[in-house]
Amino acid sequence: MAGAPPTLALFTDLYELTMAQAFWQSGRTGPATFSLFVRTYPENRAYFVFAGLQECLDYLEGLRFERQDLEYLRSLALFDEGFLEYLGELRFTGSVRAMAEATVFFANEPVIEVTAPIIEGQIVETYLLNQVNVQTLLATKASRLVHAARGRTLVDFGARRTHGLDAADKLARVSYMAGFAGTSNCAAGQRYGIPTFGTMAHSFVTSFVDEIESFRAYAASFPDSTTLLVDSYDTVEGTKRAIEVGQEMKRQGHRLRALRLDSGDLAELSARARALLDEAGLDDVELFASGGLDEHDVDALLEAGAPIDGFGVGTKLGVSADAPWTDCAYKLVEFEGRPVLKLSPEKVSLPGPKQCFRRRDRSGAFDGDVIACAHETGPSDAEPLLHTVMDGGRRLGPDPTLQKLRTRFVEEFAALPERHKALVNPALYDVAISSELQRLQRTVARQHDS
Amino acid sequence: MAGAPPTLALFTDLYELTMAQAFWQSGRTGPATFSLFVRTYPENRAYFVFAGLQECLDYLEGLRFERQDLEYLRSLALFDEGFLEYLGELRFTGSVRAMAEATVFFANEPVIEVTAPIIEGQIVETYLLNQVNVQTLLATKASRLVHAARGRTLVDFGARRTHGLDAADKLARVSYMAGFAGTSNCAAGQRYGIPTFGTMAHSFVTSFVDEIESFRAYAASFPDSTTLLVDSYDTVEGTKRAIEVGQEMKRQGHRLRALRLDSGDLAELSARARALLDEAGLDDVELFASGGLDEHDVDALLEAGAPIDGFGVGTKLGVSADAPWTDCAYKLVEFEGRPVLKLSPEKVSLPGPKQCFRRRDRSGAFDGDVIACAHETGPSDAEPLLHTVMDGGRRLGPDPTLQKLRTRFVEEFAALPERHKALVNPALYDVAISSELQRLQRTVARQHDS
Numbered sequence: 001m002a003g004a005p006p007t008l009a010l011f012t013d014l015y016e017l018t019m020a021q022a023f024w025q026s027g028r029t030g031p032a033t034f035s036l037f038v039r040t041y042p043e044n045r046a047y048f049v050f051a052g053l054q055e056c057l058d059y060l061e062g063l064r065f066e067r068q069d070l071e072y073l074r075s076l077a078l079f080d081e082g083f084l085e086y087l088g089e090l091r092f093t094g095s096v097r098a099m100a101e102a103t104v105f106f107a108n109e110p111v112i113e114v115t116a117p118i119i120e121g122q123i124v125e126t127y128l129l130n131q132v133n134v135q136t137l138l139a140t141k142a143s144r145l146v147h148a149a150r151g152r153t154l155v156d157f158g159a160r161r162t163h164g165l166d167a168a169d170k171l172a173r174v175s176y177m178a179g180f181a182g183t184s185n186c187a188a189g190q191r192y193g194i195p196t197f198g199t200m201a202h203s204f205v206t207s208f209v210d211e212i213e214s215f216r217a218y219a220a221s222f223p224d225s226t227t228l229l230v231d232s233y234d235t236v237e238g239t240k241r242a243i244e245v246g247q248e249m250k251r252q253g254h255r256l257r258a259l260r261l262d263s264g265d266l267a268e269l270s271a272r273a274r275a276l277l278d279e280a281g282l283d284d285v286e287l288f289a290s291g292g293l294d295e296h297d298v299d300a301l302l303e304a305g306a307p308i309d310g311f312g313v314g315t316k317l318g319v320s321a322d323a324p325w326t327d328c329a330y331k332l333v334e335f336e337g338r339p340v341l342k343l344s345p346e347k348v349s350l351p352g353p354k355q356c357f358r359r360r361d362r363s364g365a366f367d368g369d370v371i372a373c374a375h376e377t378g379p380s381d382a383e384p385l386l387h388t389v390m391d392g393g394r395r396l397g398p399d400p401t402l403q404k405l406r407t408r409f410v411e412e413f414a415a416l417p418e419r420h421k422a423l424v425n426p427a428l429y430d431v432a433i434s435s436e437l438q439r440l441q442r443t444v445a446r447q448h449d450s
Numbered sequence: 451m452a453g454a455p456p457t458l459a460l461f462t463d464l465y466e467l468t469m470a471q472a473f474w475q476s477g478r479t480g481p482a483t484f485s486l487f488v489r490t491y492p493e494n495r496a497y498f499v500f501a502g503l504q505e506c507l508d509y510l511e512g513l514r515f516e517r518q519d520l521e522y523l524r525s526l527a528l529f530d531e532g533f534l535e536y537l538g539e540l541r542f543t544g545s546v547r548a549m550a551e552a553t554v555f556f557a558n559e560p561v562i563e564v565t566a567p568i569i570e571g572q573i574v575e576t577y578l579l580n581q582v583n584v585q586t587l588l589a590t591k592a593s594r595l596v597h598a599a600r601g602r603t604l605v606d607f608g609a610r611r612t613h614g615l616d617a618a619d620k621l622a623r624v625s626y627m628a629g630f631a632g633t634s635n636c637a638a639g640q641r642y643g644i645p646t647f648g649t650m651a652h653s654f655v656t657s658f659v660d661e662i663e664s665f666r667a668y669a670a671s672f673p674d675s676t677t678l679l680v681d682s683y684d685t686v687e688g689t690k691r692a693i694e695v696g697q698e699m700k701r702q703g704h705r706l707r708a709l710r711l712d713s714g715d716l717a718e719l720s721a722r723a724r725a726l727l728d729e730a731g732l733d734d735v736e737l738f739a740s741g742g743l744d745e746h747d748v749d750a751l752l753e754a755g756a757p758i759d760g761f762g763v764g765t766k767l768g769v770s771a772d773a774p775w776t777d778c779a780y781k782l783v784e785f786e787g788r789p790v791l792k793l794s795p796e797k798v799s800l801p802g803p804k805q806c807f808r809r810r811d812r813s814g815a816f817d818g819d820v821i822a823c824a825h826e827t828g829p830s831d832a833e834p835l836l837h838t839v840m841d842g843g844r845r846l847g848p849d850p851t852l853q854k855l856r857t858r859f860v861e862e863f864a865a866l867p868e869r870h871k872a873l874v875n876p877a878l879y880d881v882a883i884s885s886e887l888q889r890l891q892r893t894v895a896r897q898h899d900s
Contacts (some may be wrong), residue, residue, distance in 0.1 A: 008637075010636040010637040010639075010640055011609070011615060011618070011635070011636070011639075012609075012635075012636055013607070013609060013634040013635065013636070013648060014634050014635075014636055014646045014647060014648030015608070015634065015648030015649055015650055015786070016648075017636065017648075017652055018648050018650070018668075018671070019651060019653075019654045019668070021655075021671050021672075021691045022650075022654065022667050022668045022670070022671040022672070025669040025671045026670065027665075028657060028658075028667070032653075032657065034653070039590065069640075072636070072639075072640040073636070076646065078672065078675065082730055082795050084869075115509075118657060122651075122653060123652075125610070125651075125653075126609050126610050127839075129610035129611070130609060130610050130611070130612065130614065130615065131614075132616065133611055134612075134613045134614045137639075137703075138611075138613075138807070157463070159462075159463055159576050160463070160575070160576050160579035160580050160583070161571065161579070161580070161583055161610060161778075162580065162584075162613060162614075162616075163462060163584045163587075163588075163613035163614065163616075163617035163620075163769070163774075164581075164584045164612075164613065164614055164616030164617040164619075165580065165614075165616045166613075166614030166615045166616040166617065166621055167613035167614040167616065167617060168580065168612075168792065169459070170614055184463040184464050184465065185461070185463065185464075185576075186460040186461070186462055186463070186464055186467065186523070187458075187460040187461045187462075189460075189464070189522070190460055190518075190519075190522040195463060196526065198463060198464030198465030198466075198467075198468050200463050200465055200468070200472075201465060201466075201469060201482070201572075201859060202470055202781070202792045203469075203482075203572060203575075203781065203782035203784070204469045205570060205571075205792075206470065206782055206785075206790040206792055207473075207478060207482065207782055207785040207790065208478075208793065209788070210866045211804050216474050217476040217478070218468075218469070218472045220472070220475065220476065221468070221471050221472040221475045221530075222468060222472070222475070222528065225528065228484075230794045232578075232793070233792070233793045233898045234793070235868065237859060239849070258851075277772040300695075307892070315775050316775075319613070319769075319774040319775050321775065324613075324769040324770075324771055325611050325766075325768075325769045325771065328611075331652070332653035332656055332657055333653070335656075335657040338659070340656040340657065341656065342652045342655075342656055342682045343682070343683045343684070347739075365884075367846075388662075411557070414499060448683045
């Protein structure tokens with residue numbers, strides 16, 4: 001109903017295809033390796049959470065130009081018929097080495113390396129960057145909320161403010177991976193099997209002449225899963241009315257689940273609401289807060305001792321408001337066995353296929369990474385992070401389930417020392433470049449000195 | 451290949467559906483009006499560009515819960531069978547009043563008003579907010595670039611950094627509406643008939659041992675539409691090599707279209723490249739600039755007299771980096787003939803269905819708006835901005851073409867006085883509330899004073 005489903009092969013920048021034709025016409029079709037990494041940290045970030053691999057593998061396995069795609073390209077009057085025929089036959093036949101999803105990684109570390117005939121490796125750039133960027137961006141933001149919430153329940157309320165439908169879907173996925181309890185987004189709940197949560201909107205309350213009647217009507221429909229929104233007119237008065245309804249529910253053998261506070265001074269109002277609930281014998285009714293919150297707000301509220309049991313976070317999570325993009329890049333690092341780089345100011349890249357090695361201290365905490373050439377064996381006490389996940393254009397095994405990624409993230413995040421997780425001015429994690437890779441970079445750079 | 455196409459009916463927050471059940475079970479199914487508006491301006495904004503209506507109307511016309519949607523909802527063990535049956539039959543039967551897409555609008559002005567049985571009006575909230583938010587956000591950002599570029603060519607390069615695929619698609623649409631020449635995104639080019647543009651990437655250049663050979667290979671494939679990227683190693687040396695190739699192309703009766711500068715001091719490098727090109731008799735070769743540019747960069751470059759003919763803008767446009775969300779809301783304003791509002795701190799809403807009236811001065815420039823009750827006739831010299839576009843769940847006419855919206859935007863933007871378009875600290879536009887609407891707000895608010 002929103003037009004034909006998107007044709008993923010055409011989700012590519014035009015230059016990928018014009019370069020492909022130039023490669024093809026000049027007979028440059030040998031193997032190439034491309035490396036996907038994030039160049040720099042946004043402010044107040046010292047790590048990233050890798051996400052998006054699964055969609056990238058889906059895309060690579062399914063890549064093909066359908067007839068209508070080729071017709072469109074033909075209409076541009078840019079492409080040779082022979083090349084379009086070649087495109088029609090093109091499948092992704094390469095291999096992919098990647099970190100596992102939910103891995104914590106750092107600037108300049110490759111998270112995906114694609115090795116394939118250069119045209120296949122080139123034309124997938126736009127999609128791979130798009131999906132790794134949005135999912136990694138949102139997973140990283142979600143992890144900051146999880147850190148701030150100190151074990152309190154978090155729910156993704158972002159669907160109405162994300163940049164489009166795909167972002168809402170991916171937000172639900174990666175925030176759940178990072179430890180959220182669930183999402184308000186039913187489509188994502190269905191697609192990924194994520195628990196869904198909901199309360200009520202102001203419109204429900206204001207549709208009734210009396211606030212308390214709106215509470216009673218909702219409680220009648222959901223006698224064991226009601227969260228009442230109490231700030232439509234006045235939070236304290238709304239809380240008193242909710243307590244009246246909570247007591248009625250209790251007398252009927254049910255339980256009011258929670259109150260939601262959505263505006264005003266949440267530290268003060270939550271303390272007030274908690275006291276009123278406890279006095280009324282409703283100490284099992286939880287307090288849920290929302291309203292434009294980010295990780296700094298959640299941290300400050302809990303630091304101040306606000307008795308809030310859970311948070312709904314929407315906009316600022318959903319658009320990663322303080323850092324709405326990652327500086328990710330997808331660079332050619334080797335062609336036909338020759339390592340390559342670019343020397344553009346502030347964008348000097350590391351040549352050749354690579355591996356990342358991670359050390360841990362005796363407690364299991366991350367203790368420094370090394371970026372090395374792919375063939376290096378690395379420090380004996382370090383673990384390689386990139387593994388082959390696709391070969392000959394096919395996955396080597398099934399994807400981990402979202403539940404498994406969620407478990408993995410708990411372990412990953414626990415192993416990242418606290419100083420790198422600070423919400424403000426986190427300490428930089430130590431990432432070294434192996435001496436062999438440094439030598440290679442110098443050698444390749446020298447070849448281009450005029 | 452990326453799973454089943456999204457089920458749009460489930461693209462909704464769970465609470466929309468739980469409220470719907472509570473409305474249904476309590477027999478509250480009368481007509482309601484909801485108003486969609488933006489509450490406040492982000493920093494350095496004093497207007498918005500309305501976009502997204504077409505997708506909203508598509509969605510409303512096609513809204514239906516399919517069997518698998520109902521099965522999913524049933525699995526949540528929250529919903530009554532009778533209600534699920536009702537949902538299965540539900541279609542949107544209401545009416546929509548809206549501003550035309552590409553209209554310049556201001557804070558608190560309704561851009562869409564939906565009047566429908568309350569359940570139908572309620573459950574469409576998430577989708578309508580999502581699409582109006584992302585499209586309006588990006589259209590507004592694009593208009594700032596158009597303003598800064600003073601007629602220079604602008605191309606959307608954002609697809610790799612937008613938040614997902616849907617955002618990339620919508621970015622191409624609304625930036626073209628706002629005056630961009632086109633997009634690099636082939637999928638959007640195909641879907642919307644937008645011109646596509648491309649140059650070459652560093653990977654093409656670095657795949658060759660010699661930069662000049664990469665230029666020759668590309669030029670051989672595209673003898674009349676080549677833009678050479680000259681900063682892979684050193685911009686000035688790259689420019690000299692591009693000039694050599696440009697002269698070869700000229701001798702063969704072709705024309706090098708442009709050079710692309712992607713890093714470094716673009717003001718200085720563009721002046722240097724222009725001088726070198728002109729000296730070499732290639733004064734018809736254009737200069738195209740890119741590399742993390744936003745409207746402030748474009749403005750500063752042109753202010754400094756940089757001889758740049760066109761700009762490719764990606765990331766900071768694609769995520770509206772300085773203002774990545776709008777403070778948009780969808781509020782119940784009337785139920786069963788009774789005007790309603792909410793009084794939450796800093797979120798007090800305007801009750802009842804509304805109309806916006808716009809005055810123009812003698813030159814045709816916008817000269818102040820009035821938000822009024824829907825039934826008011828408004829000032830005699832003012833034009834009403836909201837028109838009925840859907841009735842009984844059906845569009846009243848075909849959508850304007852994207853070309854037509856593009857033309858409309860030129861007229862709209864020309865009529866917005868310069869002081870409101872300033873990139874920094876723009877002057878606020880005058881929006882009054884009619885005295886009748888003010889009276890109504892006071893009356894309704896008084897009914898809720900305890």
